[in-house]
Amino acid sequence: MKIVLLGAPGSGKGTQGAELASHYGVPKIASGDLLREAVASGSELGQKAKAAMDAGELVSDDTVIGMIRERLNEPDAQNGFILDGFPRSLAQAEALDQLLDELSRPLQRVIHMQVDNEEIVGRLAARGRADDTEEAIRNRLAVFAEQTEPLVTYYEQRGLLTPVNATGDIDAIQTRLIEAIEAA
Numbered sequence: 001m002k003i004v005l006l007g008a009p010g011s012g013k014g015t016q017g018a019e020l021a022s023h024y025g026v027p028k029i030a031s032g033d034l035l036r037e038a039v040a041s042g043s044e045l046g047q048k049a050k051a052a053m054d055a056g057e058l059v060s061d062d063t064v065i066g067m068i069r070e071r072l073n074e075p076d077a078q079n080g081f082i083l084d085g086f087p088r089s090l091a092q093a094e095a096l097d098q099l100l101d102e103l104s105r106p107l108q109r110v111i112h113m114q115v116d117n118e119e120i121v122g123r124l125a126a127r128g129r130a131d132d133t134e135e136a137i138r139n140r141l142a143v144f145a146e147q148t149e150p151l152v153t154y155y156e157q158r159g160l161l162t163p164v165n166a167t168g169d170i171d172a173i174q175t176r177l178i179e180a181i182e183a184a
């Protein structure tokens with residue numbers, strides 16, 4: 001079970017990723033969670049990441065790739081993983097391919113979670129995380145369109161992409177995701 005959840009901020013990657021991880025008995029590995037842990041710990045990595053995160057910009061590829069490389073090498077990730085929020089740029093997607101190649105563990109499927117922008121703004125404004133200000137949300141959406149959406153084509157060309165409608169009832173979305181994964 002080696003799955004990437006690709007989707008705009010607020011598309012439900014975290015919510016659905018946690019359910020999928022428990023359904024399949026593999027860890028959910030979320031770059032945003034790992035970065036927030038680093039910020040909370042006050043580590044050097046966290047101090048470097050904080051300004052970019054607060055502004056809704058991407059943290060540098062090198063930082064994030066190094067962090068994910070370490071996490072994927074941990075014992076609990078050896079039988080699979082649900083990646084949430086990584087990769088988020090072409091450089092990250094290429095680094096992931098290379099890393100999984102080295103480990104002889106190719107990706108099984110990339111799920112593109114589709115939600116329209118107005119619904120996203122409503123969801124995130126209601127949540128109120130540090131980077132859920134209207135300005136940071138709009139910037140995260142712009143950064144997604146510019147730097148992350150090219151990955152849709154990247155994975156389509158590799159025959160790995162499945163789009164899933166990620167609006168509506170949370171349990172119904174989970175069912176659609178499991179169907180998409182098992183049909184692959």
Ligand code: AP5
Nearest residue numbers: 009010011012013014015031032053057058059085123127
């Ligand atoms: P990250 O933590 O990945 O945030 P994000 O992508 O902006 O995503 P969110 O956590 O906001 O949304 P989600 O899709 O997980 O949805 P969720 O389930 O939480 O990244 C934060 C920052 O870290 C980035 O801006 C960047 O600075 C940095 N970063 C992270 N990864 C990086 C990387 N790879 N490279 C560089 N920088 C990186 O749901 C959102 C809300 O909607 C919740 O309140 C939830 O309850 C609600 N909700 C969920 N599903 C539904 C539904 N079906 N109906 C109604 N409400 C719903």
